Amino acid sequence: MDERNKNIALCAISMSAAILKKKIKLKKKARRRKFWSDKWLLLRDSGRGLASMAMTELYTGNPNAFHDFARMSTSTFSELLEKISIIIAKQDTTMREAISPSARLLITLRYLATGETFTQLSHGFRASVSAISQIVHPTLKAIYSVLKDEFLNMPQTSNEWHIVANEFERKWNFPHCLGAIDGKHIALRYRKDYGPYFDNYMGFHSVILLAIVDANYKFLYVNVCTNGRANDAAAVNESYFLEEIRNNGFNIPPDSELPGTSEKVPFVFVADDAFKLTSRILKLHDQPTSDFHKIFNYRLSRAKRVVENGFGILASRFQILQRSIDLPMEKVKVLTLAACALHNFIGTRDGFESALLDSEDTDAISLTDGSWRNEVFLTSLQRSLETRSETEGRIVRETYTQYFNTIGYVPWQFNAIKNFNF
Structure with missing residues (x-):
């Protein structure tokens, strides 16, 4: 092929490519216009x-x-x-x-x-x-x-914490309580980039929503940064937040006397078996045999019920949390934080429907489950494998046990340990 014919061929190829590119561009543009004009x-x-x-x-x-x-x-x-x-x-x-x-x-x-x-x-x-x-x-x-x-703001001063504690004492007969702590797994739709890091002990992918709830079922603190790896209880107990609690951070008030006594005790949080017993975090006596210990378990369970109901109301209202969320991790975190903020906002403005909440009659003869328990299936944290507890934690728990059985008793607690399993 001579040089002239070669140039003509190259020119034709170039024009064909340009025409094809223009057709593709026009086709895409037409598709976009059609998209916006769908009736x-x-x-x-x-x-x-x-x-x-x-x-x-x-x-x-x-x-x-x-x-x-x-x-x-x-x-x-x-x-x-x-x-x-x-x-x-x-x-x-x-x-x-x-x-x-x-x-x-x-x-x-x-x-x-x-x-x-x-x-x-x-x-x-x-x-x-x-x-x-x-x-x-x-x-x-x-x-x-x-x-x-x-x-969705955590108390920042000693006075603000005292307000929280006063509400727990007034509504749940548990003095010096600054909140109930618990954690739940937020399920994630599987993505290749997650790997095993978000596998939990139940065999699905998740992140952990760790929360503190006040006496009125509202979230004081939420954290969705913990992955759902196999030993989730260990991950939670090693978290920055619980370390700050143990080290008297967050401007928690200094130790003071329980009502009617001269013995000073720390302000505490109540929790379940996923958490390690410390001087700041109280949990149930394991397999109690004496009525003394059963009464403490009843009083702590009664106060801890607020976090169970808080999570239950949250997931009942926002059922996306009961499903495997098909979003990137950062968006899952934003979604969860927004849902918790909305929970508090709606609770403050509209209140919480009484039918949703657990209720106990005045004589502790019967306990009625809130309606959320019939529909909410959030996975709890596994029981902590940590069998050791801080000596100070055992001492504080024993002080509360004595207090609830003496000067700090409530008349219906004796019926409660007969009718409920504590």
């Missing part, structure tokens, strides 16, 4: 999507139904929407109208409430799957950002 998506704001239905029919016409839909009252929803609208609002473009802040918030709340996939939410809210995926995480981040300082 079923454009009907979103015509009253045929779930967001329009919730705001036009339920919000104004049936507040109880709206509460079931959004997991909060209309007034609480409006307050939350006002707090985050400026953060999550998007500008309209020439191609489409932006999804409204109220719809964005409703989509996110339904994701938390139901655990539905983005595809399922897409059909109900008449928004594309890609739009849903770009709405949920930023909205969760906004919720946590605006609520955390006011509704």
Whole structure:
């Protein structure tokens, strides 16, 4: 082939490549334009999507139904929407109208409430799957950002801790108690990059949600940084937070006398067998034989019930936590923190439904389980393999045991150890 023909051939190949590239570009552009013009998506704001239905029919016409839909009252929803609208609002473009802040918030709340996939939410809210995926995480981040300082803040001063302790004494007859500690596994959908690091003792992938709950079922502290590895109890007991508790961090008040006594004891947290007994963390007597020890176990179990109910209400309201969450790890953490902040916010504004909570009659003849126990299946931490306990922890527990059996008794505790297993 001579030089002239060779140049002509190269020029033809170059033109063909350019034409093909342009066709591909135009095809992609056409697909994008078609995407935004799908009729079923454009009907979103015509009253045929779930967001329009919730705001036009339920919000104004049936507040109880709206509460079931959004997991909060209309007034609480409006307050939350006002707090985050400026953060999550998007500008309209020439191609489409932006999804409204109220719809964005409703989509996110339904994701938390139901655990539905983005595809399922897409059909109900008449928004594309890609739009849903770009709405949920930023909205969760906004919720946590605006609520955390006011509704998910750990006490910072001795006086603030005293308020917590006074509530425990008033409501649960357990003086010097600063909170109930527990941890639950948040299940994760398997991803190759997790490896064995997030395998737990039950054989699925998870992270651990460690929490302290106050006397009113609200979270004082949450941590979702612990992986669900096999010996989760050891991981929790070695955590920075529990180390700070043992070392008298967090401005915990100094030791003081139990009511009616002259003996000073530490302020404490109550916990279950996943945690190591220390002078700050009290747990049950193992296999008690005497009524003295059974009475202590009853009194501690009664106070510890707040964290069981706190987790139960959280997972009952936000059922995404009962499923294997199919999100990257960082987004799982944001989701969990936002859910805990919402739990406190809703509890503060709307209260907690009494039917959800465990209840005990005044004579301790019967204990009625809260309705959450019929539907919530959060995996607990395994029992700690640590058999040793700090000497100071045994001494403090024995002091409380003596106190609850003498000057600090409550009249119904004797019925309780007869009717319940402690």
